[in-house]
Amino acid sequence: MDETGLELGTATSETTEVAEEFKPLYQVLAAYARKRHLVPLEDLEPYRDRYVAWDPTGTRGIASTERLDDLFAAIEAAGYDVGLCPQEFIG
Amino acid sequence: MPWFAYQSVVLRHPSPAIQGATRRLIPMIVVSVTGPGRTMPIRFRLDCGADDTILPQSYAAALGIDLTNAPMAVAETVGGAIIRYPCATVTFRLSDGIEWCQWEAIVGFVPGSRQTGLAGLAGFLDYFDVGLLGGREITLTPTANLPGQSGRH
Numbered sequence: 307m308d309e310t311g312l313e314l315g316t317a318t319s320e321t322t323e324v325a326e327e328f329k330p331l332y333q334v335l336a337a338y339a340r341k342r343h344l345v346p347l348e349d350l351e352p353y354r355d356r357y358v359a360w361d362p363t364g365t366r367g368i369a370s371t372e373r374l375d376d377l378f379a380a381i382e383a384a385g386y387d388v389g390l391c392p393q394e395f396i397g
Numbered sequence: 398m399p400w401f402a403y404q405s406v407v408l409r410h411p412s413p414a415i416q417g418a419t420r421r422l423i424p425m426i427v428v429s430v431t432g433p434g435r436t437m438p439i440r441f442r443l444d445c446g447a448d449d450t451i452l453p454q455s456y457a458a459a460l461g462i463d464l465t466n467a468p469m470a471v472a473e474t475v476g477g478a479i480i481r482y483p484c485a486t487v488t489f490r491l492s493d494g495i496e497w498c499q500w501e502a503i504v505g506f507v508p509g510s511r512q513t514g515l516a517g518l519a520g521f522l523d524y525f526d527v528g529l530l531g532g533r534e535i536t537l538t539p540t541a542n543l544p545g546q547s548g549r550h
Contacts, residue, residue, distance in 0.1 A: 322546045322548050323548060324497050324548060324550060328490065328499075331429055331436065331438070331490065332490065332492040332494075332497050332550065333494075334429075334438055335427060335428075335429060335438060335490065335491060335492040335493075335494075336492050336493060336494030336495075336550075337494075338427045338438065339399075339400075339401050339402075339426065339427070339492070339493045339494065340493075340494060342404065342427070343402035343403065343404050343405070347405055347406075347407055347420060350407075351407075354407075357512070373455075374453060374455040374456070374512075375455050375459075378459055388435065388437060388459075389429075389435060389436040389437055389438075390438070391438065392427045392438040392439075392440065393437060393438065393439050393440065394425075394427070394439075394440035394513070395440075395512035395513050397406060397407075397409075397512065397513075
């Protein structure tokens, strides 16, 4: 413990098994973490100034819109679950 | 510890700070955000200059969060402007495929043109030992302060 009273560098508050219902979501997060940074910037050029949703494997843009409010419907229109498609703004 | 790579972005203007380059690497990760109505994986920029964790306000309705009567935060931007924004509780989840974390946090929902979530101190960075390694890699080691759970897949 340091002068701020915070515990630093110690184990987390609780360690458990991941809940079964969240396994698909964690797979999506892991796929994005492993693959998104490998996408060439040139491939993102068509998405400049747009909100983009990626497929659950983190390898392919499946919807893009100028307004964030429109992105969610565009994801569903493309046949994907909004809850399993990583979203970002390409500036 | 969960590991992530910086993400490359194209700049609108060459930056003198990086010898006129038009690309730079930014510490950004996708985190799943769960509200009362929905879960969505959203990209955040890790920002220890942000006191609070922030999302564009458009996400509030999409997550099923009613900001009517929500507590208001007041903050001063880097440009000196004073902004007010409503706050609400969400659940965050992150994973690199090897380890996972889940916790609840109070985040601010800022109206206007902000396009990217900011993972600030309160609600996010305060719960991790954060490594920004050589401007290319990010490590997030949960500490005892994490108000949630973590584990290995």
